Amino acid sequence: MTHHPHDHEDHSDEDGPTAPETGGEVVPLDAARRRARRADDRDEDEFFDRETIAIEGTVLGPPVDPPDDDVPYRSNTDRRRAPIVPATLKSWNGTRSMLIWAAKDAGYVLGYHAVRSPKYAAKAILYAPVGFFRATGKLLHWATAEEGNWALRQYAADRNDPETWLKLDKQRQRQSRWRWSVLAALAVTALIGLLVFLLADIPTWGRLLAIAVVVPLLARAGRPTDKPITDRVSEGPRYRKLTAELVRRALLSCGVSGINQAVSKDQHAISFPQDIHRDGPGHLAIIDLPFGVEAADVVARRGRLASGMRLPLDQVWPEPGDGHPGRLALWVGYEPASQMKQPAWPLLKDGKVDVFKPFPFATTPRMDTINAALMFRNWLVGGQPGSGKTFALRLAVLAASLDPRAELRIYELKGVGDFKVLEPVCTEYGNGFDDETIARCAGMIRWLYKECEHRSKRIAHFAQLGKAPENKVTPELASLKDSGLHPLIVAIDEIQELFLHPKYGKEAGEILEKVIKLGRALGVILLIGTQIPDKDSLPTGITRNVNTRYCMSVADQVANDMILGTSMYKNGYRATIFEPVKEAGWGILSGLGKPAARRSFMVDTDAAKHVVARAMQLRGLAGTLPEEGTQTRTDAPTFDLLTDLAQIWPAGETAAWNETLCTRLAELRPDFYTGWASEQLTTALKPHAVPVQSIGRRIDGKAVTRRGIRLDDLTDAIAERNRRTGTE
């Protein structure tokens, strides 16, 4: 509702303070109320300049709208009561991390003093005799009870009042008498103690204990007041406590103009709906930014925020908070994440995985474990080189390997061999970016589509029997031998190599898009890793159908949004803040709860070997270990052209025409080579650097020249390929 100046005029006489004499002046009601409210606030503000006169009485009429106090962001629900049990103590992880921090802190203090203990001992020995005499003097003085009524006695003496003086002194003597007896008892005890210490047969540790108790006590009494025996443990460099003032300063140094302008007008523009509190191994501040400023703007300036706090980058973790876009959840660790030890992967030593259930995958900056799920999910892991995407993808596959029902098919198109450890548990494995591997990978995708068709028929069959209630694979069906619906995990790392391939790329993209749509309910799980997420390297149809995304360090907004989805960058989920290599393993994980910064558990290749050994054991017991020699699909097109050519080479010939070779190839593998003509063979031979040339023959006495290849060139190419791949 808008306010009309007339509204004020109509009611000005009936209600509230009188209008200014000018009469015709229009006073915006909202502004007037805000001024009035600010004046109220100032009463509570100790810094309020009391000489300033708040001009009140500018409200001209009764409120037209309901009072502004009840708007949601200032409502009472926001001013929540402090929880009875502190947030840190609610979870075991929180409690543990707090205890660990406390223990570390105590350890630090202990270590600090232990190193300086010789100095402390020397000081104590120096001050102890002084302390002995000082303490004796004090005790004697106490025993005389001179101090108790000295002032009164002096007063009586001054007034020449011997009677009072004697009375008072008698009282002193009474007091002094029992004090002397206490002192005598003390002296006797001390003497006996000393004699025992010197003469009796007590163990060394007993003597040391007595010295450790008495000497520091005497030293404490003997040291000058301004010279403590122990050095001060400096608080500064270890941990900076998160205070509202620190947060304010950091936010102001972020360079967000909205914040700076708002704070210059109203110092309360940044508010804290909850007290800053401990949260795991650090502190959490929930901050309401000034009106109109989005948390995303601050998240994007994590570096400046950290600089404003004088803290390392990986100690400062801003995230969009719950509730509204202007709420920021700023978590600041006790120490940088790089110095916090990430717990080992819980499945490293023992444990099985059920792909239908979550498994530990990553940790938060607070070192809480985040679980991930595989079933009914497709994963996209993206990031620049050194971001840790291969390790993250491998971690998911390692988890899957610990479910003996799950069949694994892996292609890593980078050719490094990060997944090689998993080969013994894979039904299909390929490593490399050569045409042959890419052809096999494309072949697998074709097969995958057929497998999906096959599986959907199986599901329909089981649905009819009432065993697949939602037309989805159930844990029972997945466990049922020969149901054909066991979980099938297909991982392809550096998938851009496939999609950018001139021959197979387009078709593979189209088929995989269908597979990703169909496969989810059918127990087919796709795990994709890529470095380049643009639309040529990763068809959008695929990106759109992925439901679990892990964006590790990326270079720009485009890559960020290609992996995480449109607007994620704008909304403050920015994997650009992570540095590759240094912050390897960190990324924004979305699709598993609220998107947030997570670090995948680190399982290096050696540790992975142990996991795979366990996976093999589990599979051996379950009878699902892929048998030697059956590690390829039955219909896999073995596109090993060079070997095939060598096999069908016409005996005794040094050169052969393409057309002759094509006919023979088609006889060898009709399903693959049928229809090949001279041109197809030429194209297929190009990557292998086998020159196709004119070969002359004499047919019926006539010289005929056709395209063909020489045996020497073929043999050279095979030798060269074997040298490259290290095979015989």
Ligand SMILES: Nc1ncnc2c1ncn2[C@@H]1O[C@H](COP(=O)(O)OP(=O)(O)OP(=O)(O)O)[C@@H](O)[C@H]1O
């Ligand atoms: N979760 C993690 N915690 C700590 N370090 C990690 C983590 N993940 C990976 N790293 C480290 O980062 C390095 C690079 O990881 P990875 O090979 O997965 O990166 P990438 O993104 O695939 O890069 P590239 O494309 O160059 O292989 C690893 O050798 C490992 O030392």
